[in-house]
Amino acid sequence: MLAAAVLAVIPAMAQKSIPLVYDQEWAGSKYPAPAFPSVEEATVSETLTNPFEVSNSKKQVKKSKDWEKRRAEIIRELYHYEVGEKPMVDKKDIEAKLEDNTLTVIVHRNGESLTITSKITYPEGDGPFPLMIGMSGISLPRNFFSDRNIATMNFNMGQVMAHQQKRGSEPINKIYPELVENGAYSMWPWGVSRIIDGLEIVGAASKIDMKHIGVTGCSYAGKMALWSGAFDERIALTIAQEPGGGGAAAWRVSETLGHVETLGNTDPHWFKESMWDWKDANVSKLPYDHHELCALVCPRALLVLGNTDYEWLADEAGYVSCVAAREVWKKFGIEDRMGFSVQGKHGHCQLPKSQYPEVEAFIDKFLLGKEDANTIIQFVDETLADKEVQKWIPWAQVDFK
Numbered sequence: 001m002l003a004a005a006v007l008a009v010i011p012a013m014a015q016k017s018i019p020l021v022y023d024q025e026w027a028g029s030k031y032p033a034p035a036f037p038s039v040e041e042a043t044v045s046e047t048l049t050n051p052f053e054v055s056n057s058k059k060q061v062k063k064s065k066d067w068e069k070r071r072a073e074i075i076r077e078l079y080h081y082e083v084g085e086k087p088m089v090d091k092k093d094i095e096a097k098l099e100d101n102t103l104t105v106i107v108h109r110n111g112e113s114l115t116i117t118s119k120i121t122y123p124e125g126d127g128p129f130p131l132m133i134g135m136s137g138i139s140l141p142r143n144f145f146s147d148r149n150i151a152t153m154n155f156n157m158g159q160v161m162a163h164q165q166k167r168g169s170e171p172i173n174k175i176y177p178e179l180v181e182n183g184a185y186s187m188w189p190w191g192v193s194r195i196i197d198g199l200e201i202v203g204a205a206s207k208i209d210m211k212h213i214g215v216t217g218c219s220y221a222g223k224m225a226l227w228s229g230a231f232d233e234r235i236a237l238t239i240a241q242e243p244g245g246g247g248a249a250a251w252r253v254s255e256t257l258g259h260v261e262t263l264g265n266t267d268p269h270w271f272k273e274s275m276w277d278w279k280d281a282n283v284s285k286l287p288y289d290h291h292e293l294c295a296l297v298c299p300r301a302l303l304v305l306g307n308t309d310y311e312w313l314a315d316e317a318g319y320v321s322c323v324a325a326r327e328v329w330k331k332f333g334i335e336d337r338m339g340f341s342v343q344g345k346h347g348h349c350q351l352p353k354s355q356y357p358e359v360e361a362f363i364d365k366f367l368l369g370k371e372d373a374n375t376i377i378q379f380v381d382e383t384l385a386d387k388e389v390q391k392w393i394p395w396a397q398v399d400f401k
Contacts, residue, residue, distance in 0.1 A: 028072030042285035084182030096198035105198035127207030135217030160191035223247035230296035253317035260314035294325035306342030339377030
């Protein structure tokens with residue numbers, strides 16, 4: 001059984017040499033796309049795909065600098081098979097202003113525009129302050145942020161795409177009419193990235209510490225936080241609360257479970273319609289899985305929170321996925337930047353007090369820079385303790401303590 005606060009020796013040199021956050025949205029956009037086999041062409045993999053194996057090759061990622069290129073391959077696979085490409089935007093096409101603590105971002109394209117607004121709640125003082133962005137709200141206790149002088153704001157997703165999108169008729173389609181196939185989980189992260197662009201454009205007036213930005217959400221918004229953190233390297237901390245299928249849970253593992261959110265049984269508005277070609281038995285042909293979505297956050301910080309009381313969340317699949325994903329951080333000697341905690345006996349999106357220390361530790365270390373915060377967190381409750389994990393990841397040797 002993996003237990004809370006399993007201690008490990010973290011090489012100090014690795015900690016110092018690998019950045020916690022970056023100053024651009026996606027450094028790997030320069031790399032070419034891998035091949036995209038069709039369902040008919042793809043080969044079966046009953047176990048989770050090896051995140052270190054370069055696409056269409058037997059070459060392995062060996063150093064942290066190789067991960068940038070491998071990340072680009074995984075991102076493009078997710079674009080192609082699941083959510084559609086998240087468009088990049090030149091700063092010259094963006095206007096931003098801050099008035100009465102409300103950030104307004106206007107994106108221009110082809111004579112059309114899209115506006116995103118969000119009110120920032122500041123602590124007292126002059127800043128600059130760390131920032132937590134809530135995906136349509138923050139379900140974590142607000143005092144986690146107010147007591148620590150952390151600013152908060154919400155991403156208003158409906159300004160980009162509705163929860164149940166009408167393809168081709170969403171606000172985002174005014175400026176991207178060609179992206180009717182895109183799912184919400186490329187377009188909502190696009191909106192989050194534009195908020196960060198806006199803060200950069202406003203500059204010091206924002207009073208935000210741009211090196212310490214986090215995102216969080218729960219349930220469908222937990223997925224949104226995970227996808228946003230995976231796709232934008234300026235986000236230092238991602239806290240995905242109960243993200244379930246389509247988030248942290250591995251599709252392959254979910255396919256073996258009961259009444260859970262599988263690839264063929266998730267919300268079609270959130271993904272490309274063509275993703276359903278890969279449902280049921282075809283899931284095992286996917287050239288990736290969602291442990292690699294989680295791993296895209298590496299080398300930045302990720303905390304995944306689960307809830308075993310809700311079968312639909314597929315937390316067994318989430319647990320396996322997190323163990324697999326954590327191998328990437330572990331490879332580079334920075335496993336303190338990835339944690340997971342799966343506990344029951346609490347309501348959906350209602351953080352139990354038993355998880356407070358885990359969340360607070362990640363906030364303290366990765367938004368406040370408190371190096372002594374213990375973020376070596378791997379916890380699953382007794383309902384998952386005896387589940388077989390190693391069979392899903394034969395390419396790894398997990399130390400179960």
